[in-house]
Amino acid sequence: MxxxxxxxxxxxxxxxxxxxxxxxxxxxxxxxxxxxxxxxxxxxxxxxxxxxxxxxxxxxxxxxxxxxxxxxxxxxxATGGTGAGFAPPPGWDDGFSFFRQASGDAGAGTMPPDLEDIFSGLFGDAAAAGRRPGRQAGEDRHSAIEIPLEFALSGGEWELQLRTLERDARGLPQPVTRTLQVRVPPGVRPGQQIRLAGQGLPGIGGAPAGDLYLDVRIAPHPLYRVEGRDLAMDLPVTPSEAALGAEVEVPLPGGGTGQVRVPPGARTGMKLRLKGRGLGGDLYLVLAIAAPPADSSAARAAYEQLARATAGFDPRKDLGVHSRQAAPSA
Missing domain, CATH: 1.10.287.110 (DnaJ domain)
Structure with missing residues (x-):
């Protein structure tokens, strides 16, 4: 491309x-x-x-x-009638929607014909034609801000660089890079917007600039999933912990660890809730039973003993089949 x-x-x-x-x-x-x-x-x-x-x-x-x-x-x-070629500058599609940051040297106040519709939508037909337009309020713009989950939990000042367009002395749009300090509130969630007043496209003829709306996104996390106001995490437990119950240690969002009680008879998919550990909501721990490998004589003997002790248990009885094999002989 x-x-x-x-x-x-x-x-x-x-x-x-x-x-x-x-x-x-x-x-x-x-x-x-x-x-x-x-x-x-x-x-x-x-x-x-x-x-x-x-x-x-x-x-x-x-x-x-x-x-x-x-x-x-x-x-x-994407070349103009004046013979000036169009090549998007490096990083032209960062920040605002990618088609809103194209630029080209159109010579003496003209612009490649195929780009006039793009720029006229941003700055009005007068800008695309190189004329000075009248007074007109600046348009609002939307962009995205992606932050780590830990930062979403704590909030704070986030530095953001955006490439956008501003008018030059001739009234023509030119790409510029802005560095903005964004105040992120604690517990912000994906889909929420942060409004920066006056940081949209500049007004025309002294009219006020538009606003910039940042759509919040949270970067994928290796442990936690964002589910609205809540967080979810898969929690592996051993078969004995699930069957007999246990106190297990879990990592907490934002740092540190906590203790959670796995009830006796727990099943894969069961959810345990830690109140107040989400993005204004809770943290849900989704249990997943992890079977130890039979990679030693002691482990294999333990599995054989378990098979004999649970010979009457058929995990597939609801499927209409009976595939439970006989327990190993003593």
Whole structure:
């Protein structure tokens, strides 16, 4: 795709990949390159590219716009009548929606024809034609902010760099990089918005600027899943802990550990709740029974003894079959 980032290559999917394939590829790569768990030297930069690709391809509207622009570039239709070529600058699709940050040197106050519709939608037809427009309030803009789960729990000041457009002395849009300090409230959840007044597109003729709305996203975490206001975590337990009950230690979101009581007779999928340990909600521990391997004579003997003691137990009786094998002889 020439100067346009190839988000399909970043996620390792075909251009006709389904939404489910894109989602699975993102999750697989996030588990591999998340800085909290990855040992790859370039994990942080790779994760940034992976998140950016998923932000575009994971949204049907943005993906369609991205594909349309990529096709334009491939066909050579993103060049102007003045002969000035169009090549998106490095990182042009960071921050705001990727199509909102294209720029080109259009010479003496003109602009490549195929880009006029893009810029007129941002700054009005007068800007696209190189004329000075009248007074007009700046448009609001939307972007995304992705933060670690730990930061979402505690809140604080988050530094954010965005590439956007501002007018030059001729009234034409030019790409700039802004560094903003964003106040993130504790317990913020995915899908919530943070409003930054006056940080949208600038007004025209002295009119006020629009606002910037940041859609909150939380980076994938190796342990916890975000489920609205709650968090969930898989908690492995041994068969004896599940059958007899036990006190087990668990890691807590934000740091530290706690003790939780596994009740006797626990089953895989049972949920234990720790109140107040979520994003304004609770932490749910989903039990998963993990069987020890029979990799020693003592472990094998213990399994054989268990098989004899539970010879009457058939875990598949509700399936209409009886596949329980006889217990080993003493």
């Amino acid at each position: 020439d100067a346009l980032k190839n988000h399909y290559d970043t996620l390792g999917v075909a251009r006709d990949a389904s939404a489910d394939e894109i989602r699975k590829a993102y999750r697989r790569l996030a588990r591999k390159y998340h800085p909290d768990v990855s040992k790859e030297a370039d994990a942080q930069s790779r994760m940034r590219d992976i998140n950016e690709a998923h932000e575009v391809l994971g949204d049907a509207t943005r993906r369609a716009e991205y594909d349309a622009l990529a096709e334009r570039i491939r066909q050579g239709r």
